[in-house]
Amino acid sequence: VTSFNNGIELGSGLDATAANTISDYEEGSFSPALRDTQFTFGNAYSGTYAQQVGKYTKIGNLVTFYLLMEPNQDLTDNGLNGASGLRISLPFTNASTEIRGQSMLIEDYNATLADAGDFQFKVEASRSSLIVYASRFNSNNATDLTVASVDTAPRKFYISGFYYTS
Numbered sequence: 001v002t003s004f005n006n007g008i009e010l011g012s013g014l015d016a017t018a019a020n021t022i023s024d025y026e027e028g029s030f031s032p033a034l035r036d037t038q039f040t041f042g043n044a045y046s047g048t049y050a051q052q053v054g055k056y057t058k059i060g061n062l063v064t065f066y067l068l069m070e071p072n073q074d075l076t077d078n079g080l081n082g083a084s085g086l087r088i089s090l091p092f093t094n095a096s097t098e099i100r101g102q103s104m105l106i107e108d109y110n111a112t113l114a115d116a117g118d119f120q121f122k123v124e125a126s127r128s129s130l131i132v133y134a135s136r137f138n139s140n141n142a143t144d145l146t147v148a149s150v151d152t153a154p155r156k157f158y159i160s161g162f163y164y165t166s
Helices: none
Strands: 025-030 034-036 049-059 062-071 086-089 099-108 118-123 129-135 142-144 155-164
Touching: 118 155, 129 155
Parallel strands: none
Antiparallel strands: 025 049, 034 086, 049 062, 062 155, 086 129, 099 118, 099 155, 118 129, 129 142
């Protein structure tokens, strides 16, 4: 293993150009968790997961991530408020700008989703979480997906995306 105190410079020789220097690289895993949006940090899901996997790569201030979550039990029976939005934790705090419009997949075995449309998420500004929302095909409105609309098990959340840290 080779280590460089000031980062690795790419494409410009050794002239110490900050724009071409990678000063931070990290790969890792995290355990994404479900919460609702009822309070500042939301109520936590208290049930168990069949699958709970999160992977990330952080290069400088750019974080790319992938997560898969499959809760075993109904969400409202295990601590979440059905009328609230659905929040999922991320490994790092986002910068001060919200990032919207990244797509995701919710696999619903029972085909009972009350919110039809294209499922997307927004990474909240200055928070280490994202909020799932549904973009309706019949209008331009995007509304937060409620916990109640994905409440009944089994269902899986597949999400990949990116955001920037401060």
